[in-house]
């Protein structure tokens with residue numbers, strides 16, 4: 153076994169802050185929606201708005217970081233080993249086969265992760281941010297000049313639908329973290345930067 157460096161300090165900070173904020177937004181959001189009672193409606197609204205502003209700050213910072221460091225390149229989609237990766241998740245990993253793609257600091261994401269995370273960044277998060285901001289400033293700041301006659305109800309429905317997609321992503325994402333070399337090795341890598349991999353090369357390739 154050897155330890156390889158995978159995640160930078162920024163990536164770990166960004167990942168865990170984003171995770172905590174999204175989970176908190178989901179809790180407060182579904183309380184506003186009426187799914188359960190925890191903080192009380194008024195506090196849930198105020199907490200949700202504060203967490204949303206912090207998330208917006210984090211998003212702006214992470215966009216700046218990804219573009220200045222070239223980190224965005226990790227998300228370039230590729231079809232190389234895509235089918236092999238899919239086959240691995242659907243059957244190979246249950247038979248103890250090796251991961252088809254080797255992870256390195258320069259290539260952290262397998263082809264399936266690239267597609268899913270890109271979709272999250274380009275579709276789901278923008279839907280949540282835009283619908284959330286429209287919700288927040290509905291009837292003010294000349295929003296009606298931008299969205300015309302769209303009812304608040306439709307914006308809320310879009311926001312809640314996005315929230316369900318985010319929750320589904322979260323469940324699948326947490327399950328997928330357990331599919332590394334050991335059930336906790338992926339989480340350990342995101343906490344410590346390092347991942348243990350087998351020294352012996354089993355023909356896996358690293359996707360650039």
Ligand code: HEM
Pocket residue numbers: 174177178180181182184185186197198200201204205207208280281283284285287288289308311312314315318319
């Ligand atoms: C920057 C991102 C976000 C913004 C600006 C935002 C904004 C808002 C606003 C303004 C409301 C209405 C309550 C209020 O007046 O404050 C709301 C409700 C809600 N939010 Fe968010 N939100 C964001 C992210 C999220 C995320 C990530 C989730 C879930 C994962 C979420 C889930 C919900 C839910 C379920 C509701 C209740 C909607 C309803 O039933 O009317 N939000 N959000």
